[in-house]
Amino acid sequence: MDVTTRALMLKATDYGENDKFILLYSLEYGKISVHAKGIRKSGAKLKFAADQFCFGQYELAQNGDRFTLKTCQQIESFYALRQDITVYYAACVIAECLVNYTEEEQQESQLFIQTLKALQALTDGCEPLLVVLRYLLGFTKTEGFGLQFGNCVVCDRPTDKVYLDLQRGGLVCKECRTAESTALGAQVVGACTLVENMPYSRLKNINLTLEILKDALTMMYRYIAHSFSPLKSLIELLKLS
Numbered sequence: 001m002d003v004t005t006r007a008l009m010l011k012a013t014d015y016g017e018n019d020k021f022i023l024l025y026s027l028e029y030g031k032i033s034v035h036a037k038g039i040r041k042s043g044a045k046l047k048f049a050a051d052q053f054c055f056g057q058y059e060l061a062q063n064g065d066r067f068t069l070k071t072c073q074q075i076e077s078f079y080a081l082r083q084d085i086t087v088y089y090a091a092c093v094i095a096e097c098l099v100n101y102t103e104e105e106q107q108e109s110q111l112f113i114q115t116l117k118a119l120q121a122l123t124d125g126c127e128p129l130l131v132v133l134r135y136l137l138g139f140t141k142t143e144g145f146g147l148q149f150g151n152c153v154v155c156d157r158p159t160d161k162v163y164l165d166l167q168r169g170g171l172v173c174k175e176c177r178t179a180e181s182t183a184l185g186a187q188v189v190g191a192c193t194l195v196e197n198m199p200y201s202r203l204k205n206i207n208l209t210l211e212i213l214k215d216a217l218t219m220m221y222r223y224i225a226h227s228f229s230p231l232k233s234l235i236e237l238l239k240l241s
């Protein structure tokens with residue numbers, strides 16, 4: 001059976017002499033691994049379909065749970081993401097979230113749309129750290145483990161002073177904090193609250209210092225790494241900035 005799906009190329013792995021396995025994030029099927037035969041041969045017409053962040057209409061042959069690439073029509077190359085090292089690592093954080101933390105063949109159209117909007121904001125010259133912060137806040141919420149910035153995760157009371165408590169999986173108030181909780185600066189909490197529901201198109205109007213963005217991203221890194229595998233490209237991005 002042949003299927004057509006709009007998809008973003010996340011990661012390619014060499015296979016055999018001339019082939020690759022390409023990991024796509026698709027609108028219709030979520031994350032899928034696709035066998036791209038002969039794609040490494042010189043002059044292979046579909047080489048571009050295995051480029052990282054290629055967004056296109058992929059035509060696949062489906063046999064059970066196996067997909068093989070038939071053809072691809074590029075919609076957007078997102079080439080600009082590979083021209084600047086900071087922008088590139090920001091895009092890599094987004095790809096890594098999808099590679100590491102989503103299930104195969106689980107359709108999530110909202111996440112798909114958010115991903116494209118984030119990549120578009122990066123190519124439009126938005127501050128990379130700000131785009132990544134917006135994406136991580138949205139991603140964790142969509143995936144059901146978003147942080148609540150206004151209420152304590154233990155007692156549910158509204159709180160001004162906020163502490164990150166990894167053991168309890170979220171943000172706690174002064175009364176509920178333990179020796180392991182770490183205080184979050186008011187500016188970090190303010191930045192996250194401001195950005196978490198903001199449309200990507202409006203991020204350009206936001207002016208946050210690099211220091212606050214780095215503190216907020218470090219907090220997100222620790223939070224995600226505690227429950228899942230660490231986001232390696234986020235560490236690289238923070239080193240670069």
Ligand SMILES: [Zn+2]
Nearest residue numbers: 152155173176
């Ligand atoms: Zn509390």
